[in-house]
Amino acid sequence: MDSLKSIQHIISIKDFNRQQIVDILELAIRFENLRDDRLKGCVLGTLFFEPSTRTRLSFEAAMLQLGGKVLGFADASVSSAKKGESLADGIRVSSSYVDILVLRHPLDGAARLASEHSSVPVINGGDGANQHPTQTFLDLYTITKSHPELLKGEPLKVAMLGDLRYGRTVHSLIRALTHFNVSFRLISPESLKLPDTYIDFLDRENIEYDACQKIDDALEDVDVLYATRIQEERFPDPVEYNRVKKAYHLTPDTLKGVREGFQLLHPLPRIQEISPKVDALPQAAYFGQASNGVPVRKALLSLLLGKI
């Protein structure tokens, strides 16, 4: 675990090399079902300037299960930001009250800025359309639990479905997976294609990928399907949102003929992209994925607080 000693904040998956990612995934296994008092006396500040259910609650659960305490807000309208306080000032002040901070903010780069003004470790709980690194760690954790061969260099084909343009979970996961032997299938409407900057990155790194718009026949050679919600809040143009919002609807029929060990992941919340009829299928991994947020976040909190 020597690779983890230099980590002070968790801001972007780009800050982590392959060894660090592997070590964090192995660390998370140790926190699975673990409850103790290692974080007793420590306080987590949760600054959520944007709505969140899973991320906030799983951070809180992780802290409480390790004996720590939590304070914060889940609604920007109750913070001083409403009065016009800068984020930098807000972070300077709140970091003096707690031992570690988790921040969710609507603007890209907010977490990086926060880490520059905080006196305690900062964890990015999602900054606009940019990064959501703890989601990426729990996505990787979920994938490697079912496909441990990935960590040994075996090949895996991962399909990304839905909003590949604005989806920060997609961007972060693609970047993280390129440390391993992964090829991609990018399935999205034309207007929600993966941005050029990520396509250029895949080209530069010689990562194999293909792209299509329809899901028909696109899953036969895929090991993991990462479906995403079409996010209304990220669309500058509501007309365009209405045009693509129902682009995909996964049913048990869609998953017929998929490979042995196939996993369907989704960062949740889902709206209509996955039928509830899929929930009972063995391929439906998304609720287990959400549960994995707790051991992963327990590991990250303990790491940053020097309690592993």
Next chain:
Amino acid sequence: MKEKEQLVVEAIKNGTVIDHIPTDRTLQIVDLLTDPDDCYFLGVNLGSTSVGKKGIVKLQDKVLTKSNLEILSALAPQATMNIIKDFKIVDKMKLQIPDEVIKVFVCPNTRCITNHEVIDSRFRLGNGEHTCAYCERSFSVDRLRTHPSHGPHS
């Protein structure tokens, strides 16, 4: 070609000559590196084997500051610079491309925190693109506006 350049771009007695500027960035560089009272000569759309059409700027009695050099390196990394004294080249310099430039560019991403808080922008240079250290988006140089503090009348 050299003779033709000398016809269209006046020689200077003392100062700095910046050559091999991509031609479409020449005016922008002049704008950023000169003050209202500066005397300079420039040529654009001149032939060049290294950058296609090139621009050349001759800054009379002017030595570039460290900040000027950062801007120049970020906008035209392939440019060359000659220091002139008494009409003679006394020093030839290649630009050192910095890893990062601070408060040089404005991030084009309107959702980037740097466009909403009073903080200095930071861009990492590399791979022919400049990447915002905050929102992590990469942009080609053509898409980047320079920070207002680098204007000619700042």
